[in-house]
Amino acid sequence: MNEEKVSSRVIWSIVAAAILGFSGILTETSMNVTFPELIQQFHQSMGTVQWLTTAYLLVVALLMLTSAHFNAILSKRQTYMIGWIAFVVGDIIAIIAPSFWLLLFGRLIMAVGTGFALPLAFNVIFTSVPMSQLGKYMGFGTLIISLAPALGPVYGGVVTYTLGWRAIFMIILPVTIISLLIGWFNLDNQKPTSKNKFAYGQFILIGISLVSAILALGQLESGRLTAAIIILALVAIVAMIGFIQAAKRSTNQLIDVSVFRSKALVMALLIYATSQAINLAVNFALPQYSQLTLGTTTMVAGFILMPGSLLGSAVAPVYGSMYDRLGANKPLTWGSLGFLVVMIIFSVMAPNIATIGLTVVYVVFTLARNLTFSVAMTAGVAEVKPQQSGDVNAIFNTVQQFIGAVGTTVAALFIQTSGTTKAAIATQTATGFSHLIWFSTVIVAISLIWLVIYMKTKTAK
Structure with missing residues (x-):
């Protein structure tokens, strides 16, 4: 059976947006290994420094919500250019x-750029790739973007160890220029005819x-349920109810x-969110444990994550093709059970x-986590009408960033220390890391419930 051909221009458009998104995630994941050094240089606590990741992800999440609106009023090239300019300005700052x-x-200005770039890459896929090849091209886009967390810790560790943390932002600039050249000549510049106005009230x-x-x-850092936390x-609850009603x-x-x-879409989203939250929590905590407990350098801390991250990126297209051939049930089941077994061993x-x-x-x-993560988003999109795919894309990408911020914040709470000696800090970090892994294991076990509900209620293949 002949597959519909995807033009080279569409492929290069995916590449351009994905590279800019890659740059955003690379700088985000590379910063995790620099935190012990930044704490000393700027005389800030772990709870404060972690906002470099948490606030970044939060801004990206909020920008993701606007992607459906901007897709309706801007050409793909215009959307890309807004993201590129914001990213470069923030990078220079x-x-x-x-x-x-x-x-x-x-970092917050850079987050605006990433918030435009990431959903654009998948919007090109959803609007320009036939359904018969959706899984493959989702895997292709995911491969480029997922190389960032694969390379980020190593990149951050090696660059910080040899050149200093500022070089993380210097070296990425040529990459963004390559992305600009590819995007300018390939992204569609046809502006949609929609007159859709931005829903400011809902966004606020x-x-x-x-x-x-x-x-x-973040307020839980005090270890007590305070009035500020309750308020x-x-x-948060009242504002979310207000948004839904509006x-x-x-x-x-x-x-x-x-x-x-x-x-079924809600369950797929919960599976997706669980795997992302745990991934970001572990990616944040592991370099801190490596440096503060094991006494490794930033470079070694980065290299610990490299083999797994590279293999996880390499199998992304395989996982996408697996969805095309087998549907969602088997990959999600294999991934979820494998993820639970690994987390128990880890704990x-x-x-x-x-x-x-x-x-x-x-x-x-x-390897286990990426199987559930890669398939869950495609499975969720398959549950809605094609004209709703942009909204689902925005929802999944928003949740990905927001739940990543949640995972990072929770990890920082678990591994915070109050010791004044290296030995005390090492012991407290090890204890907090162990508790974080056990907590994550319980969450993975709970997500099996969502998998069962998904399989009972899904309508797509």
Whole structure:
């Protein structure tokens, strides 16, 4: 059976947007290994420095929500250019930042660029690739983007160890210029005819909800349930209810909330969110454990993550093709069960695991986790009408970034230390890391319930 041909221009358009998204994720994941050094240089706590990742992911999440709107009013090239300019401006600010707070500001501007680039890559796939090849090209786009977390820790570790952390942002600039040249000549510049107005009220409500939720989690650093935590949690809940009600009543929706009527889509989204939260939590905590407990350098901490991340990226197209051939049930089942087994093994080893053990376990962890992660989004999109794919794309990408911020915040809470000596810090970090892995294992076990519900309610293949 002959497959419909995908033009080279579409392929290069995917590449251009994916490279810019790759650059954003590369800088985000590379920063994790620099935190012990940044803590010393800027005299900030782990709870403060982790906002370089948490706030970045939160801004990306909020920008993801706008992707469906911008897709309706801007050409793909225009969307790309907004993202590229924001990313480069933020990158330059980060290079010259004399203080932690200016560095954080630069990272937030870079997050705007990433927030435009990531959904654009998948929007090109959803709108230009036939359904018969959707899994393959989702795997192709995911491969490029997932190389970033594969290379990020190593890139950050080696560059910081040899040139200093500012070089992380200097070296990435030529990559963004290559992306610009590819995108300018290949991305479609035809502007849609939609006159859709931006739903400012809905955006403000969901923004308040997400920010309040992250701030509430951050307040748990005190170890007590304070009035501030309760108030922030209530604000998050009320604002989210307000957003849902406003979206239901409006003819101009920020995102189409009716897609949540599909129980299978909701379950696929929960599976997707679980795997992302745990992945970001482990990716944040592991370099801290490596440096603060095992006493490794930033370079070694980065290399621990490299084999697993590279293999995880390499199998992304394979997992996409697996969905095309087998549907969603088998890959999601194999991935979920494998993920649980790996997490149990990880939990048993965590209190005393050394460098080699971390490297090996992380390889298996990534292979199992990526199978559920890669298939869940495609499975969710398959549950809605083609005209709703842009909204589902925005939802999944928003959840990916927001839940990543949640995972990072939770990890920082588990591994925070109060010791004043290296020995005390090493012991407290090891204990917190072990507790984090056990907590994550329980969450993975719970996600099996969502898998069962998904398989009972899904309508797609």
